[in-house]
Amino acid sequence: MPKRPSSGELSSPSPKKARLNSESLSESASPSANGAAEFNADLYSDLYLDTISRKNLDFDFEKQCSVTLTTVNIYACLVCGRYFSGRGRQTPAYLHALDLNHHVFINLSTKKIYILPDGYEVLNRSVEDIKYVVEPTYTPEDVRRLSASNPAVVDLWGREYIPGFMGINNIKSNDYVNVIVQILSHVTPIRDYFLLSNLTAKPAIIQTFASLIRKLWNKRAFKSHVSPHELIQTITSRSSKRFTLTAQNDPAEFLGWFLNTLHLSLGGHRSKPKTSLIQQTFQGRLRIESQHITPRADASDRLRFEDAEIDSKVVPFIILTLDLPPAPLFQDDAEGNLIPQVSLWSVLQKYNGITAQERANTRVRYRLLHPLPEYVIMHIKRFQRNKFLDETRNQTIVTFGTEGLDLAPLVEPQPVEVGRGREVYDLVGNVTYEGVKVRDDSVEGEQERKMWKVQVLEGEGKWWEMQDLWVERVDRELLAARESYIMVWRRRVE
Numbered sequence: 001m002p003k004r005p006s007s008g009e010l011s012s013p014s015p016k017k018a019r020l021n022s023e024s025l026s027e028s029a030s031p032s033a034n035g036a037a038e039f040n041a042d043l044y045s046d047l048y049l050d051t052i053s054r055k056n057l058d059f060d061f062e063k064q065c066s067v068t069l070t071t072v073n074i075y076a077c078l079v080c081g082r083y084f085s086g087r088g089r090q091t092p093a094y095l096h097a098l099d100l101n102h103h104v105f106i107n108l109s110t111k112k113i114y115i116l117p118d119g120y121e122v123l124n125r126s127v128e129d130i131k132y133v134v135e136p137t138y139t140p141e142d143v144r145r146l147s148a149s150n151p152a153v154v155d156l157w158g159r160e161y162i163p164g165f166m167g168i169n170n171i172k173s174n175d176y177v178n179v180i181v182q183i184l185s186h187v188t189p190i191r192d193y194f195l196l197s198n199l200t201a202k203p204a205i206i207q208t209f210a211s212l213i214r215k216l217w218n219k220r221a222f223k224s225h226v227s228p229h230e231l232i233q234t235i236t237s238r239s240s241k242r243f244t245l246t247a248q249n250d251p252a253e254f255l256g257w258f259l260n261t262l263h264l265s266l267g268g269h270r271s272k273p274k275t276s277l278i279q280q281t282f283q284g285r286l287r288i289e290s291q292h293i294t295p296r297a298d299a300s301d302r303l304r305f306e307d308a309e310i311d312s313k314v315v316p317f318i319i320l321t322l323d324l325p326p327a328p329l330f331q332d333d334a335e336g337n338l339i340p341q342v343s344l345w346s347v348l349q350k351y352n353g354i355t356a357q358e359r360a361n362t363r364v365r366y367r368l369l370h371p372l373p374e375y376v377i378m379h380i381k382r383f384q385r386n387k388f389l390d391e392t393r394n395q396t397i398v399t400f401g402t403e404g405l406d407l408a409p410l411v412e413p414q415p416v417e418v419g420r421g422r423e424v425y426d427l428v429g430n431v432t433y434e435g436v437k438v439r440d441d442s443v444e445g446e447q448e449r450k451m452w453k454v455q456v457l458e459g460e461g462k463w464w465e466m467q468d469l470w471v472e473r474v475d476r477e478l479l480a481a482r483e484s485y486i487m488v489w490r491r492r493v494e
Helices: 092-100 125-134 140-148 175-184 188-196 204-216 229-238 251-265 277-282 344-351 476-481
Strands: 074-077 083-085 104-107 113-115 120-122 284-297 303-317 319-323 341-343 352-359 362-369 375-381 383-385 391-393 397-399 424-439 446-458 462-467 470-474 483-491
Touching: 074 092, 083 092, 104 125, 113 125, 140 188, 175 204, 175 229, 175 251, 175 424, 175 446, 175 462, 175 483, 188 204, 188 277, 204 229, 204 251, 251 277, 251 319, 251 375, 251 483, 277 375, 284 352, 319 344, 341 344, 344 352, 344 362, 344 397, 397 476, 470 476
Parallel strands: 319 375, 341 397
Antiparallel strands: 074 083, 074 104, 104 113, 113 120, 284 303, 284 362, 352 362, 375 483, 383 391, 424 446, 424 483, 446 462, 462 470
């Protein structure tokens, strides 16, 4: 074991001393320009590596110094896991190494590992797993294997998990973000793009979302869950605190904002269609026909309605909103407390071009237009506010099958007329709502706490249900027994 050089010898290392060179392993120390003997840093590259504690490491937090709060040039201590800025003299990282004898640090941007206060880089292969966990990378072959087979793996605590089906930490009230991240990470074009693309030149929201997606699919993770802290900090800033981790929000509202923000951040145009991956995956078109209705009384004082001309326009859509029938105000003794049910196909008739909706003095009809997008997002509208600003919820259960939803009857022109045949879709993700009554010290005495869960498809017919850190299998027959809120359907390739 070579003798470790004194601090005097390391006080002002030359570039050759500061960086390890694998070719110099067999070389002896050479004289420096001033005649002092240089040390071979490779001979000391394994010093202090035994002090690394992988169980203390968590790279999901915002890259911010725990002392100065700066976000520039951040290093993580590989002994205790805390973040510090800089590695030069008098920097927080340098002082931390001196004060606590924690000597191994990784630059969170370059993923280079250094020994402080000495300042030389470590190239030992035993730390490659740490570099990978900081920012997992994937090849096209890796992504192909994720789609083909995805066996369970084990984290540092011996807990099994399946890459892509990891829990996401609910820091306080960010479960509405968690379910959207989970469901988007299983939209294949979105997942593949964020796993494979070099996004270093993209805005922060793209980089932090990509980082979270890559960690969700990491089969070499140190722990079986991830934290969305860094992404939510970016979302909070980008949305001007409209969406935060401390206040509950509507996942459908967040999804609309998030997809639009991703679209613009990827270089998409505000008005031109299909100008980003987001629109290419989710955007479709529908025709809206509106007709103004004017009530008038005839000579016999009978009420009549005059129909104006029909105004027709074609608009793009990303999310289809589905309206539930009003819940019955009263139930007879035989019905008891039964929750009403309606089929998904029934509420989809809103888009058949025939069913009209009355809004104030206007009659409106909707019709889906060919071609439909590869993925169709549906939002089942459950919440509305009354004139007293109280929020009411429609508890009607929407029944559906998970496979073989044929949307062709709702499309114009009919797919057979353009040589497409059927427009068959299969469910890949389902966000559900669950209300839990909790007591507090308010005047009302009892409030309903919103809880969001998501079910996602694995392979052929296997379903997982996730609520924050909780992950378990669920029978697909039970999916329609929940209050579905957001659905994502994928077009079947035939």
